[in-house]
Amino acid sequence: MxxxxxxxxxxxxxxxxxxxxSANALAGDVRIIANPSVNAEAISASEIKSVFLQERNSLHDGTHVEPVLSKGGPTHEAFLRDYLGRNDDALQNYYRSLVFTGKGSMPKALHSDAEVVAYVAKTRGAIGYVSATAVVDGVKTLAVYQSENDGARKLISRVEPVxxxxxxxxxxxxxxxxxxxxxxxxxxxxxxxxxxxxxxxxxxxxxxxx
Structure with missing residues (x-):
C-alpha cells in the first residue's frame, strides 16, 4: 500500500x-494456518522459514509452535519454493541431518489439506500450510509479511475477499x-x-x- x-x-x-x-497453486497460492492457541495474527516470512527448518520453536511473541508438513503436491512445492527456498529432496536430507546429529526430528507430514487442517485444529501450537482455497474450519489464518520490521505495525483487522x-x-x-x-x-x-x-x-x- x-x-x-x-x-x-x-x-x-x-x-x-x-x-x-489456481487449481494447482503454481502462483504460490499458499495459506499459512495455525491452531487457535497461537496468539499471533501475523507471521514474517523469515519466521516461517526458521520454524519449518527447526531453527526456532516459538514465534516473536513467545508462542510455542509445531510445524506440520504436507507430503507432496503443488501447494507443498509452492510452499518450499516461496518460503524455504529448497525442494523436497533437499528438505528431507536436511531433516535427516538434524535427526542424525540430535538437533531436531522429522516433523509430522500429512497427505492432504483436509488432514493438515484437522491436525492443526486439534493440536495446540501447530502451524501448517494449505491451498488458499482449502476449507479451514477450526483453525486461524495468519497474515504473512516480508520482514520483522513490518511486523511491528499493529494488525487492526483482517478481512479476506470472498x-x-x-x-x-x-x-x-x-x-x-x-x-x-x-x-x-x-x-x-x-x-x-x-x-x-x-x-x-x-x-x-x-x-x-x-
Missing part, C-alpha cells in the same frame, strides 16, 4: 490487491488495483477500481469496505 496524498479531510491511498485462484463463484469454478485469478480514501479516524470513505478484472474488483471492494 502506498500513500500518495494527505489532506485534512482524509487520506488517499493507492492499494494493489491480489486475488489468486472469491466470486463463477471465477473460482473456472480457476480464474488476477490482480486488481484500488484507490482507497480513508478518513482521519480510519474509516473507509470511498473505494474505486483503477484496474483489473471487474468481478474480482467487486470482491476486493467489498472486503475493503467491511
Amino acid at each position: 502506498k500513500t500518495v496524498m494527505k489532506n485534512p479531510n482524509g487520506l488517499l491511498v493507492i492499494a494493489s490487491l491480489t486475488i489468486l485462484l 472469491y466470486p463463484g463463477i471465477l473460482q469454478s473456472n480457476h480464474i485469478g488476477g490482480t486488481v488495483r484500488l484507490k482507497v480514501t480513508i478518513a482521519s479516524n480510519g474509516r473507509v470513505e470511498g473505494v474505486e477500481l483503477l484496474g483489473g478484472n471487474p468481478i474480482l474488483g467487486e470482491a476486493a471492494i467489498a472486503a475493503v469496505q467491511k
